[in-house]
Amino acid sequence: MHRVEVKWLDPRLGNEIPRPDYATDGSAGLDLRACLDEPLNLAPGQTELVPTGMAIHLGDPELAAMILPRSGLGHKHGIVLGNLVGLIDSDYQGQLFVSVWNRGDSPFTVEVGERIAQLVVVPVVQVAFEAVDEFGETERGTGGFGHTGRS
Ligand SMILES: O=c1ccn([C@H]2C[C@H](O)[C@@H](COP(=O)(O)OP(=O)(O)OP(=O)(O)O)O2)c(=O)[nH]1
Numbered sequence: 564m565h566r567v568e569v570k571w572l573d574p575r576l577g578n579e580i581p582r583p584d585y586a587t588d589g590s591a592g593l594d595l596r597a598c599l600d601e602p603l604n605l606a607p608g609q610t611e612l613v614p615t616g617m618a619i620h621l622g623d624p625e626l627a628a629m630i631l632p633r634s635g636l637g638h639k640h641g642i643v644l645g646n647l648v649g650l651i652d653s654d655y656q657g658q659l660f661v662s663v664w665n666r667g668d669s670p671f672t673v674e675v676g677e678r679i680a681q682l683v684v685v686p687v688v689q690v691a692f693e694a695v696d697e698f699g700e701t702e703r704g705t706g707g708f709g710h711t712g713r714s
Pocket residue numbers: 630646648649650651652653655658659660661662
């Protein structure tokens with residue numbers, strides 16, 4: 564288990580609002596909580612930045628974190644992310660925010676403390692570009708975007 568530094572910025576986390584944790588031993592993501600002062604009404608099409616009340620410092624360039632939608636909220640209620648995926652850099656130390664987008668056609672209320680998205684820590688490989696005139700030959704070459712057919 565990697566150890567990651569965290570600041571619980573909102574004193575309600577760990578008290579009336581549970582701290583994000585893995586729901587099961589096999590969970591990939593930690594559910595992030597909406598640290599709002601009051602419920603947030605989102606009209607269809609509306610996007611708002613929601614504070615999570617916490618900051619992390621991954622501190623290792625071989626790690627990043629992604630904020631991803633919760634499948635139930637996205638599928639049943641159209642609540643997804645305004646940036647589709649949030650990418651958290653290893654040197655970011657500020658509060659984590661979730662861009663919550665109601666892409667559905669009904670209003671949706673985000674309740675105080677509600678689990679609104681999930682945080683997944685992933686390995687990252689940083690690369691150094693090395694300019695060349697020719698690449699080594701491959702079967703695919705430059706073909707893409709459906710080059711191999713539809714099915
Ligand atoms: O959903 C998100 C996405 C990003 N961030 C934070 C962490 C991340 O490290 C930082 C910058 O994100 P990004 O690089 O995607 O933003 P940008 O729009 O390119 O702005 P910047 O110029 O700050 O890099 O914002 C969040 O809190 N939530």
